[in-house]
Amino acid sequence: MAARARDWIARAPFCAAILFVVCFVVAPMLLLLWQTIDSQDGLTLVAWRELFADPQDRARVWASAQLGLASLCVSIGLGFTHAWVTVGRDLPLGRVLGPLGIAPLVVPPIFVAMGFADLFPVAGFWPCAILLGTAHAPFVCVLVARGLRSLDGRGYEAALMLRGRGRAELWLVRAILPELIAGCMLAFLFTVADHGVPEFLTVKGKTWHTYSEGVFSRWTRRAVGTTFADRQSPIVAAAPLVMALLTMLWLALKLRGRADERGVRAELPLRPLGGWRWPSLLFPALYLGAGVLVPVFVLARWALGSAQKAEPMSLAFLRQSFQKAVDQGVPDLMHSIWLALGTAACVLLIGLPLARRAGRGGRLVEALCAVPIASPAILLGIGLVLTYNSGPLAELFGYGFYDGWGFALAGYVARFLPFCVLTLAAQVRRVPLAAEEAARMLPRSALARALTIHLPPLLPAAWSASALVFVLSLRELDLAVVLPAANSTAVRRLANAVHFQHEDWSGVIALLLLSIAVLLPLLPSLIAGRKLASLS
Amino acid sequence: MRNPFAFVGLTAFLLASACSDKIPAGPTIYCSLDEQFSRPVIEQFGKELGLRIQARYDTEAAKTVGLVSAILEEQKHPRASVFWNNELAHTVRLAQEGLLVPYRSPSAETVPAQFRDPQDRWTGFAARARVLVINTNVLPDSKDWPSSYRDLADPKWKGRCAVARPLTGTTLTHFTALKGALGDSGFEAFFAAMLQNDVKFLQSNGATLRETAAGNVAWAFTDTDDYHVGKLRGQPIACVFPDQKDGEIGTMLIPNSVGIVRGGPDQEGAKKLVDRILAMSTEAMLAAAEGAQIPLREGIDGPADPGILPIGSFRAMAWDVEWTAQNLAAANQDFAKRFGL
């Protein structure tokens, strides 16, 4: 009996984590599916029958696919070239520019859109593709850089000896193809699932719509819909998108997993850029300029009063903006920080047992945890709202839960759990199983083993995952719009404020948000003197 | 993070503190008025009344429809006590659905009857007018300015005027009411003429104002609050109250509205809050604020901007509130389809 009790105690974290996934990922998604067939008049497929019946639906799917592909080209153009010229090269400032490859990930896509929209007309197809491609280029950049760092340099040297520099470089591209394709798929996936930027560009005069926009627009009208099919249409319409995204995600993970199995034997030798040494600086300049500098520049201009035609930009105006920001946005900013910190911490607590199981052969666990990436955030949000607004789970958790921070936190954790689980599972796979078995043989408690043996090797990856989740939580807009308590976060407030022409103080809040997103995750690394590259 | 115990402890603390939310003690207000203005006002009301007010604000992306949807979704277990809508039709629709309880606020006695529900389920106050905003650089001479909603369909303005898509907010209410006023065939003809005239249908009233201020269009339909914000920012714009000539339908006036949600928390607190919202001082505050809302009651100073006319000094459009509310959802679906959403 005692042994059985000990077994259960040892399994408790995993069971609790699975329970969380069931409550906040599986249940909402199943409820959404169930609602599409469960009408007042009994079970019906009427909502499903209308799927793609409307030519506009098909047009939106086509528009999303085109936009996804076009923005992917931009992501490759920016992200791949940045990684290519900064990793294992003699680029001036390459040691600094390389780790900065992850920097654009900190900037929410909506900020990139706001930045460009302030300087250029952005309503057309290509501007839209450029914006989204820029915002999602870090996925390509980070994975390509990782691929280059994890390759066996001797393979490159062998190719160099046999076929010369040009062929060796081609060999290199082929060798990092799994990472490149995985990065491309992630970039594509995030582009087609994004509704915030296309919706923002509609404000700027865009007249065509993406599939995700359609889903969101239908959702806003869902409760005032006139028929059952109307009300269920956002969920039904999203189903093919989820399936497509799931497939892509599965492929991306498989490719990335294959790349993970590659052991480091010898570092890639330094590959001189030759005459391209200085001109190659253009690539990081473009990548970082478009992804970071333009948005930051525009936000700074806003804070200085560029949106005010009545008076010129000035430091006095900046002071005013700052004062307004303190009055208006600081509570939202604090909410955002607490929510992001809470998410980053809870995601680890829940993600660690799941990642351990996923990393030790639990492919089903890994697939289950990845579902929230494949589903547009807005859909997960809708599912959560419906599940915890009323019904058995709402009764179980109490009706107050739905309005509270616990609900927002749970939603954010569910949304970002995949990033933590996937990152940590990869790290778990790198830790030899025998080292853990050695601990199992010793007469120590499960908790002692977990804290002393299992956790420490995962801490660097846990820190990276946590930092990533912190940044992603800070920039999350879709869930913030749907979940009641998350309404009072800085990004949602900013999206609103810009609509209402409060560029001045929202510029200040956005800059503060970016500073926090950069500084908080970096702080321990800076204090501990850890290499910045470890974060990427 | 060296000490795993500290990490686990911190996480557990955060989780516990995050999940410890209880049902709020005071009333909860759902407010679709611009948060920058409404938040300090509601906080002030809470202090004045000694109530712990929970507030949920409008999301621009979803506009009023988002909060209305939330109230409809939550009807089995209402979370909102009070709904402060910055327009009227959706409030009436909630009343028609039986989601608002009758309450005759003492503060509402002075509100003109046409802005009150005969069954006291909602009360209107502080209105915005649907106006034409003109770029004065593009059209410096006021004689050239448009003067009617019909100018949207006038070939003279082909490709040079804009209006928000009538999918949410005041534009949806406006177009639905217009549909009621013109009849189905009249409205269809008008809509087709607008499309023929390359009217720019933009995402929001804010967007129409920006396009006008930037000179990308000569003029646009928008609300007085958007116009006023632009004016304060020094944009080269002017405002026209349309359809003021004899025989024309008049300028549409859309008041804020407030009602008590059936079954919401702290109904007594909700009544106190509604009383406070409907106080004349609130209308005065709204008139003096950036949104420059037009007071519905006499004896309250209107907005300082001379471009925004006080009530009674212009011909207001007579629109059937009940009909508009009843047809809002269908019109919304119809318009969404026309715009590919």
Next chain:
Amino acid sequence: MNYAVEAEGLQCDKGSFRLGPCSFAVGPRARVAIVGPSGSGKSTLLRCLAGLDRANKGVIRVHGQVVRDDHGAMSPDRRGLGFVFQDGALWPHMTASQHLRFAAPGLSQEQSCAMLSRGGIGHVADRRPAEMSGGEAQRLGLMRALAAEPRVLLLDEPLRSVDVHQRDALVLLVRELADERGIATILVTHDRDEALALADEILVMHGGRIVEHGPATTLLQSPGTAFAAAFLGGAACLPVDASRDGFVATAFGETNARGEAKMLRLVLMPGDLIAVPPSGDGPRARAIASVPHEDGYRIRAALLGQIVLAQAATCIRPGEEVELRLRRPLRVLPWTTANAQ
């Protein structure tokens, strides 16, 4: 008799591989080596004893206490077994003394240092595994296992990642430490020399089953199976043909033998054969190599597709044909036991 470890009908399925059913017993201070080729299931058997792999059936007792039966299994940490892994399986983030203190929390810093010194690695007390040699790492793995004061020590190919020069020292250390503590050791290896150096008792495995179990000297001198003879004694095992009832035909003549011919092998131990220039009726073989050995030469020659060892008085050049003569009576044994335990 009270055994250190007893297994009865132990069975474990791992994918398409099945271990067992296996039954054996290990005396309280016995030194047992489990030997067999790769994939024979020896590591799986050891892991099942340890509880690291889950057995499907069977009973395991450690010093008379049931640690696994069909009602349940005791977790590995409670079985009183120490386990030394192939490559040490050390924890990369911990120093050597931290390893010991995790295994035995009651150990002081001084005690852990003393224990490390006993293991010959006192100088690495503050080093992490990355800063140790293969031999040091394996010694630390051994000391870690012993720190928890196990009743039986299990070793899974402990010398595999150890430098050839350090192997003998480590073998001696294991023997000494096991003797000091009076505990049984069970070693898994595929190396005959390692097995003979560390164990007095051998358990031969093939295809997931135990084919022989007995004292090392007995198994070396008179193996019961051709497989054991080949594995432990380096014997060549040649196929035989059935001739008539109870007799089989071999390259060296007929002999009586039990069992099916296809399951039988002619066992030729090193030293059983003499190579002479071809002159008689004996089987012919082609010499591959010849090295000086004792008073003459040791020849390697190819016979029926296998390499056999034979003694020769003179040097025979590679490629030359030789005649082989048997020095001892013909020995035909079953390849493995028909009903392996």
